[in-house]
Amino acid sequence: MGDNALSAACLEGDLGEFREIVDGHKAAVMALAVNILGNLQDAEDACQETFIQVYRNLESYDPRKSFKNWIFTILYRRCLDQLRKQRRFQSAFHRAKHELPGHAPAKGVDPGKTKFFSQDVLARLSPRERAVLVLWANEGYTAAEISKVIPCSPSTARVYLFNARKKIKSYLEKSHAAL
């Protein structure tokens, strides 16, 4: 059954159909979230929130557009929100740490977050550039398709992609030269 038929069934309150939607998209959604956020726990949270938002807003989905793109757009916004919250938390945490001299930070502040950025280069890219890269490399999206997920013009998406690819290339060249 296609996504449109599944979403129509969900609107009639069928949770089983929604499970099919989740199962069909969870791997791609999770991969995008992990690549944007950089750790598994945050990515899981973002995925959960995304699918709940998808469920709540099913009726506003425009069947003429790609269902996958719609989910990715919601996820992308979720991830940006989460990163913003993390930044706020980290700045507050650092302020608190400086205001309490001699106070050792609790070891469980960042509890067991499985870091997925094994390569420094991904951490150096902006979340937007990481999202563009994932959509381009993993999903095979063109600049025009990327611009539908990340609210921007195709030209802007093309420039983001260029910047990200250039940064990765120069990193790979440097690390290759170092070896």
Added chain:
Amino acid sequence: MRHSKLMIFLVGILPVRAWKAALLRGHIEKCAACEKRLASKDEVRRLLVQTGDLGDLSGLWPAISERIRGLRPAPASFARGAWAFKARSDGKRRPPFWRWAAAAAGMSLAVVLTLAAVRFFQSPAPSGGPAGSETEQVQIHYVRIDNEPARTFIFKPHDSDVVIVWAGKNI
């Protein structure tokens, strides 16, 4: 090779994003030498987390289903965040009735409060005593007990609003 270096540099320094995009679309995406100066899809994929790297994701659905149980998909107008607006036939949006009603109620309240304030500040200060209190205006013209005229006293304690009327037979 030199031209690709120059092109990549040029894209980097162009000030307007649209010009960069035009150069990317017009040349770099079509030129194999320039493409080599950028990371390929395979190189990028090796750095990114792939769906296969994520392991078992079976825990995702129970967590989601627990949270959506009891929820129903929101109606379209609400889901679009348009709950405060109704679509007009001409495609424009207009505020719903309750927004007009709330605005009118707010305006009425403001007018009433303003009038009350004006009246309060313009009213002349009452003269004398614990003044202005209604107890001052209490008047008893004539009191009879057993069809006989009676003596009447009116007490008003200072710290209370209670008025005590005492009537006694003339002895």
